[in-house]
Amino acid sequence: MILAPKLEHVCTLHVDLAPITEMGRGRAGGRRIIPIVGGTVTGPRLNGRVLNVGADWQTIFDDGMAELDTRYAFETNDGAVIEIKNYGYRHGPPEVMAAVARGEDVAPDAYYMRTHARLETGDPRYAWVNNTLFVGTGSRQEASVRVDLFALQ
Template sequence: MKLESLAAFEVTLGPVLDLGDSQWGRRRVINIVGGTFEGPRLSGTILPGGVDWQVLHPDGMASIDTRCTLRTHDGAHLFLCTNGVRHGPPEVLRRLADGEAVDPAAYYFRLFCRFETGDERYRWLNRTLAVASGARTAEAVRYEAHTLA
């Protein structure tokens, strides 16, 4: 098995909506308001309307669950679902929460990516698994996605 570069994503986010503590942790909803992706086999824009449904756990770990729609440079529409985790030292997580610039090497942010489309040009994505390493900024999430070949 090897990793092959798929695309670099920049997902622009709206404000955090904090729903409070539940039995699973602190639930947060973050609207995806747009973005871009660019890579050797996949490029285009991230459409507004997606959402990141996060749960912050008592130990500081965030469970990530996103869904959004992509439009490729040549007009295809793709559904993207990511699941993952973000965790790190409490001081680093506090700085991220405060919107500070933090070196992504200071925390762990990994995603599993699944795609879905009916567009014949991109049906190969329906049968492809991808993983990504992410970074959080004040208004966006950036991640490099790689297919598992």
């Protein structure tokens, strides 16, 4: 019997970004850091604000694919602090990715931006995030990222 996982929408993260810091070419490709400076968390299970802490440490491979490696935190409306480690890929046709890089409003289904996330907290009200795997679909705007986060059930 095959048991396929179900997805439950947990929240949408609107993550505000500071300007990109280019590091130059590393062993695997172009390296850059994008500081995470705020944002909002809204949804059926998690709500709050993204804290001004953390960054996305990206590698841009020769074929244009961006490897996303983020670590940041948010505070729920009732005071719990939750860390999020989010890892994923963003890629698409060169002309679409060039439009994304220019900060243009590009339809999220025109390119691939998918992540998997681990959340952690010491707050017992949200202990369930410590034992749940999450996946996300995302899109990049000029100075922010949107990630719709789903719990694997």
